[in-house]
Amino acid sequence: MNQKSIKGLKKEIVRESALEVGYYEGTREAIMVAAPDILEKVMASDVAGYLTKLATNNDIGFDNLFVSEAVRLMSYSEFKQVAHKFFGYTRTNEEILAEPITLSRAAYENLQERAENNFMNKTTSKAISTKSLEIQAENEPVAYNPLTEEIAYLVSDSSNAVPYFDENLISNYKSEQPELSLILAKIKSHVSPDLYQQIHSFLQGMDPIGSSKDPVFMETFVELANQVLEANDQQIIQHSAQDQATNESWQLHYFLDQNTMPGINKDEVINYLEHEVAAYYRGSLAELRIFDKDDVEVESYLVDRDTFIGNEINQVKSYTQNDNYVDLATGFKLQNLGVEITPEVLNDFLNAEPKQSNLKK
Numbered sequence: 001m002n003q004k005s006i007k008g009l010k011k012e013i014v015r016e017s018a019l020e021v022g023y024y025e026g027t028r029e030a031i032m033v034a035a036p037d038i039l040e041k042v043m044a045s046d047v048a049g050y051l052t053k054l055a056t057n058n059d060i061g062f063d064n065l066f067v068s069e070a071v072r073l074m075s076y077s078e079f080k081q082v083a084h085k086f087f088g089y090t091r092t093n094e095e096i097l098a099e100p101i102t103l104s105r106a107a108y109e110n111l112q113e114r115a116e117n118n119f120m121n122k123t124t125s126k127a128i129s130t131k132s133l134e135i136q137a138e139n140e141p142v143a144y145n146p147l148t149e150e151i152a153y154l155v156s157d158s159s160n161a162v163p164y165f166d167e168n169l170i171s172n173y174k175s176e177q178p179e180l181s182l183i184l185a186k187i188k189s190h191v192s193p194d195l196y197q198q199i200h201s202f203l204q205g206m207d208p209i210g211s212s213k214d215p216v217f218m219e220t221f222v223e224l225a226n227q228v229l230e231a232n233d234q235q236i237i238q239h240s241a242q243d244q245a246t247n248e249s250w251q252l253h254y255f256l257d258q259n260t261m262p263g264i265n266k267d268e269v270i271n272y273l274e275h276e277v278a279a280y281y282r283g284s285l286a287e288l289r290i291f292d293k294d295d296v297e298v299e300s301y302l303v304d305r306d307t308f309i310g311n312e313i314n315q316v317k318s319y320t321q322n323d324n325y326v327d328l329a330t331g332f333k334l335q336n337l338g339v340e341i342t343p344e345v346l347n348d349f350l351n352a353e354p355k356q357s358n359l360k361k
Contacts (some may be wrong), residue, residue: 003076006083010071013086018067022087026140028063031070032328033139034081036295042066043335052336055329060328117226142312144331145174146341147324149293152316154286158304161285163276163302168261170236170253173281173307179218180250183236186255187225191232199225215240218251222313237269273302282306288319326350 011020031038042048046067053064069244071079143152170186171179180203188196202224219238226235234257254271256264279285284306290299301319308315316325324346326334334341334349 003101006080007076008085009083013068014072015339017064018071019064025086028067028209030082030085035074035078038070038073038330042069045069053335073184086088108199115145141328143325144318144328145324145325146331146334146346152325153289153307154305155289157285161287163280163285168255170255183253190234190255190257196229199228200296215251237266238272239273241274243282250278275307339360
């Protein structure tokens, strides 16, 4: 949409309300990212008192009024960043081409490699922007600490969020070797020749490539190998992971040696395989970043974005080891109390909150 149309959409929202025009899930959060000071502006506006009343009563009209008032107070450049969140927005061809696409890790790197090796036809119409291959970062505010005024952001950027590739991680999707060969190589480097031969004897007559693709065989082999490794306080941990969006699946393997990794248990390894390695493959690996009231980053955590869906506050509390985080709507209510927020005030407020809420969060 051009500038005239975007300004027209803004006026329509202010005149008719955001709910009448229609908007998508996550619009309120997107507004707060585009205009970081919008909360303060809304709180200082004429509707602040009514908003507080709606929030206190958990009225579903809170979200509509907040979004409508925020749009009214936003500058053109700020609103332009979120205009696509409203139903009245019409995307141009360029915007459609620039829309991020969902790619698995392997597919994304394959596209990069093809581009670098000049396999893509450069004579294709210049109207097709290279942005069509872009994977955009998303900065989503998910929680607020009313005692410290810190905001937790979930930042998704699949080109930067990279897990720690432990040296005991066996699986490697970049490797041309079959998974079974990788497992055997890892075992061979950690056990005596006699134990290795005992484990290798389980594979008589088996094809490493074909066997690696057979999940039943792999599971059986790992069980047999672990019976031998158990005497050394070692084991191969196997974990099945899946990307439900693409139906891709992976059999991930890890060599756990209690002699060099005391205190590390199987559950911790599986958590690492699922929520770091597999999340990296799926493209759901993200960062949880904590910013103070001066917008200075004070903490950062590597997280699996999928585990935050519908559970944002508990996840933020878990990673930060801080139980004072609340959702943004509750933070708005607290800021409108007109008193200093102390641990006692926060505790009394949260205990007084109704158990059931229809407020859109």
